[in-house]
Amino acid sequence: MTEEFGFVDQEEAEAPGDEWESLDVSDDEADRIARRQDADFDEFRIRVKDTEQFKVEASVFDDATLAAVYKLVQDGHIGAFGGPVSTGKEANVYEALGHDGEELAVKVYRINASNFHHMREYLQGDPRFEGIGSDKKKVVLAWVRKEFANLRRAKAAGVRVPEPIAVQRNVLVMDLVGHADDRARRLSEVEVENPETAYEVVREYMRRLYSAGLVHGDLSEYNMIIHEGELFVIDLGQAVTVHHPNAREFLERDCENVASFFSRQGLDVTGEELHEYVTRPEPEPSADLE
Numbered sequence: 350m351t352e353e354f355g356f357v358d359q360e361e362a363e364a365p366g367d368e369w370e371s372l373d374v375s376d377d378e379a380d381r382i383a384r385r386q387d388a389d390f391d392e393f394r395i396r397v398k399d400t401e402q403f404k405v406e407a408s409v410f411d412d413a414t415l416a417a418v419y420k421l422v423q424d425g426h427i428g429a430f431g432g433p434v435s436t437g438k439e440a441n442v443y444e445a446l447g448h449d450g451e452e453l454a455v456k457v458y459r460i461n462a463s464n465f466h467h468m469r470e471y472l473q474g475d476p477r478f479e480g481i482g483s484d485k486k487k488v489v490l491a492w493v494r495k496e497f498a499n500l501r502r503a504k505a506a507g508v509r510v511p512e513p514i515a516v517q518r519n520v521l522v523m524d525l526v527g528h529a530d531d532r533a534r535r536l537s538e539v540e541v542e543n544p545e546t547a548y549e550v551v552r553e554y555m556r557r558l559y560s561a562g563l564v565h566g567d568l569s570e571y572n573m574i575i576h577e578g579e580l581f582v583i584d585l586g587q588a589v590t591v592h593h594p595n596a597r598e599f600l601e602r603d604c605e606n607v608a609s610f611f612s613r614q615g616l617d618v619t620g621e622e623l624h625e626y627v628t629r630p631e632p633e634p635s636a637d638l639e
């Protein structure tokens with residue numbers, strides 16, 4: 350696809366619905382590996398703990414997180430771990446390589462630093478997380494799995510997102526957008542040459558997401574990245590279903606943020622107008638009148 354910001358095909362889109370995959374937040378294999386501390390894991394732990402990127406962020410990689418990375422290596426998802434792409438409050442994103450040399454982004458959530466109350470606000474009311482309770486680790490694990498499920502759902506709905514690959518405990522593996530030596534840029538960092546086209550794409554992605562039953566909930570120029578003229582929506586951890594009690598408020602806020610960014614780019618657009626577009630039911634295919 351060469352056209353600037355060209356849409357992805359929507360052929361594979363599923364019918365929207367409420368049939369969410371169930372998300373299990375019980376202790377996973379990584380917790381068991383960390384507890385067992387067998388010789389192979391021990392060797393892996395010692396080896397990686399010595400490398401630069403793990404030293405820098407030693408607090409992120411506790412034993413159970415290392416065990417999650419170890420499991421992802423064992424399962425063939427990660428071949429080599431690279432340096433940080435981004436270090437945030439709740440999660441760090443690292444570069445990695447798959448076993449066939451494909452470039453990956455690995456998002457590692459910190460269980461302890463995560464803003465747990467903020468997370469609960471988004472999880473409560475989401476039918477996928479009923480009965481999750483208030484255990485901090487469970488909430489973070491649910492969050493990571495939700496991000497993975499949301500990425501899948503967005504992709505199926507025809508929204509360009511990084512391809513989700515695997516999830517293990519507090520670690521999410523997806524395709525890297527761009528390359529290690531040619532990073533994708535946030536929409537906030539680039540000179541938007543053709544704001545009309547970019548706006549049309551974002552608005553269409555918001556509509557597709559909404560039709561697939563999701564509201565992003567933190568959409569702005571900081572959670573959209575651009576690479577080679579293509580726009581990707583990222584950071585879907587907080588995205589909620591349209592049935593969430595705050596879905597409307599979240600959508601209105603997303604629309605305000607997006608419209609305000611594009612007004613600053615010189616477009617005559619408003620949050621209300623965008624909201625109207627995103628939530629408008631798709632017109633029936635018009636009958637041929639002739």
Ligand SMILES: Nc1ncnc2c1ncn2[C@@H]1O[C@H](COP(=O)(O)OP(=O)(O)OP(=O)(O)O)[C@@H](O)[C@H]1O
Binds near residue numbers: 435442454456523572
């Ligand atoms: N799949 C990806 N490919 C390329 N870059 C990515 C990918 N995922 C995340 N990034 C980079 O990492 C940054 C942080 O990712 P993300 O927004 O998902 O995490 P976050 O927890 O919101 O962190 P922050 O608080 O810094 O926004 C992004 O702005 C982007 O630059």
Ligand SMILES: [Mg+2]
Binds near residue numbers: 571572584
């Ligand atoms: Mg973000």
